Amino acid sequence: xxxxxxxxxVRKEGKVALIGPATRIKPEIVxxxxxxxxxxxxxxxxxxxxxxxxxxxxxxxxxxxASAQQRVADFKDAWSRDDIDxxxxxxxxxxxxxxxxxxxxxxxxxxxxxxxxxxDVSALxxxxxxxxxxxxxxxxAKQLVEDTDSGYDCYRRAFKCLVEGAWPxxxxxxxxxxxxxxxxxxxxxxxxxxxxxxxxxxxxxxxMAAALTEDVILFVxxxxxxxxxxxxxxxxxxxxxxxxxxKGILVGQFTDWKSDRNHESMYDMIxxxxxxxxxxxxxxxxxxxxxNEHNVPLIEGAEATLQVDGNxxxxxxxxxxxxxxxx
Numbered sequence: 088x089x090x091x092x093x094x095x096x097v098r099k100e101g102k103v104a105l106i107g108p109a110t111r112i113k114p115e116i117v118x119x120x121x122x123x124x125x126x127x128x129x130x131x132x133x134x135x136x137x138x139x140x141x142x143x144x145x146x147x148x149x150x151x152x153a154s155a156q157q158r159v160a161d162f163k164d165a166w167s168r169d170d171i172d173x174x175x176x177x178x179x180x181x182x183x184x185x186x187x188x189x190x191x192x193x194x195x196x197x198x199x200x201x202x203x204x205x206x207d208v209s210a211l212x213x214x215x216x217x218x219x220x221x222x223x224x225x226x227x228a229k230q231l232v233e234d235t236d237s238g239y240d241c242y243r244r245a246f247k248c249l250v251e252g253a254w255p256x257x258x259x260x261x262x263x264x265x266x267x268x269x270x271x272x273x274x275x276x277x278x279x280x281x282x283x284x285x286x287x288x289x290x291x292x293x294x295m296a297a298a299l300t301e302d303v304i305l306f307v308x309x310x311x312x313x314x315x316x317x318x319x320x321x322x323x324x325x326x327x328x329x330x331x332x333x334k335g336i337l338v339g340q341f342t343d344w345k346s347d348r349n350h351e352s353m354y355d356m357i358x359x360x361x362x363x364x365x366x367x368x369x370x371x372x373x374x375x376x377x378x379n380e381h382n383v384p385l386i387e388g389a390e391a392t393l394q395v396d397g398n399x400x401x402x403x404x405x406x407x408x409x410x411x412x413x414x
Contacts, residue, residue: 091275091388092220094172094199096252101172103133104165105228107141107152109207110180112228114144117177119232130243131231132250133173139165142177142228152177155185162186166198173250177228179206179280186211187292192218201250203227205382206310209279212387213292216277223249224279224306224376225384233380246384258403259383261374266358269395270369272335274302276391276404281307285320288327295324298332304391304402305329308339308377314350317341318360325364335393336370337402340377369393371400 097103105120117138124136139161140146141153148154153161165174187210195218202211203223215222226242249257277294278284284307287293297303309317324330341353350356354372361370371393375381389404 090219092196092199092218094201094221097132097172097201097250099134101133102135102137102168102170103131103173103175104137104139104168104171105142105175105177106139106158106161106165107143107177108158108162108186108204108211109152109176109182110150110178111144111147111152112142112177116229116232117142117144120228123232130247132247137165137171150180151182155182158182159186159189162190163194166195166200169198171200173201173203175227175231176202176204176208176211179204179208179227181207183207183210183283184286187214190214195220203246203250203384205376206280206378207283209283210287210292212279213284213287213294216294216297216388217292219388221386221388223384224387226382230380230382242382242384249384249386256403256405257386258401259375260401261371261399263397263399264372266354266370266372267395267400268361268366268368268370269397270335270367271392271394272304272333272369273390273392274304274334276304276306276385276389277387278306278337279308279387281309281317281320282312285323288323295329296327298329299327302334303332304335304337304393305333306337306339306374306376306385309341310378311343312341314344314347314353314356317344317353318356321357321360325360330364330366333368335368335391336366337374337376337393338370338372339374340379340382342378369395369400371395371402374400374402
């Protein structure tokens with residue numbers, strides 16, 4: 088297991104950057120996010136919020152939050168500033184891959200800090216993993232401004248405590264699922280959006296290939312992908328040897344799919360393939376990560392333990408000590 092760089096936790100006076108690295112975001116979401124910092128600063132990490140041009144609809148370029156040049160410039164500026172402790176992505180969609188060619192590894196390593204996002208932001212998590220820097224797979228501006236009745240209040244509290252270092256470790260417990268595979272596995276927690284990470288296969292940013300050389304707990308989720316398309320991606324991981332090598336699998340939320348002539352549900356297909364391939368590591372289905380309101384923050388690169396039995400599953404993440412805080 089290679090050494091992981093843990094960015095320093097967000098200081099009370101530390102600034103927070105909001106950037107748009109991918110698809111354009113609705114201005115009302117950004118406005119609500121700004122109000123959240125103005126009116127309820129105690130609920131949010133850090134101090135002053137800096138909204139970059141790429142997060143503003145006025146700078147949108149086609150379907151993108153801004154031109155590729157602007158998105159790269161915003162990321163580089165936010166990443167290089169010593170007074171910024173946390174970079175929050177406004178939304179995913181598509182476009183983060185445009186940035187990868189313009190973010191040198193040496194530059195990223197020279198300014199480690201927390202990056203948070205999910206979905207298309209998985210491409211940026213893959214970049215940080217290549218550089219050996221921990222990052223947070225979790226909700227973005229939209230998720231952080233949702234009404235507290237929707238379930239995001241729990242997310243917001245967990246996220247704030249996590250980036251501020253209120254505890255050095257975190258554990259999530261989830262209910263049993265009939266497709267779970269019992270067992271215990273330990274490894275580095277890595278993953279994200281399956282389609283995005285699959286698109287980085289055989290590149291320097293192939294995060295999932297890490298399972299071929301080190302112990303990995305893999306988590307995956309996706310949205311609006313046909314069942315056959317997800318099956319195709321899983322076959323690649325199977326044929327590559329990744330699924331035989333991982334020490335645990337979190338099958339997250341797969342949303343907005345349709346039944347087809349071959350499978351009633353996405354989970355049915357995944358279960359059938361895992362049975363066919365003789366997956367022997369612990370597996371938990373319906374883990375709360377993905378495109379829905381129960382998208383818990385996960386630390387990419389953290390040491391993790393996955394325990395699965397008849398009562399459910401527990402994922403514990405550690406960065407510095409073995410102390411566990413349930414959430």
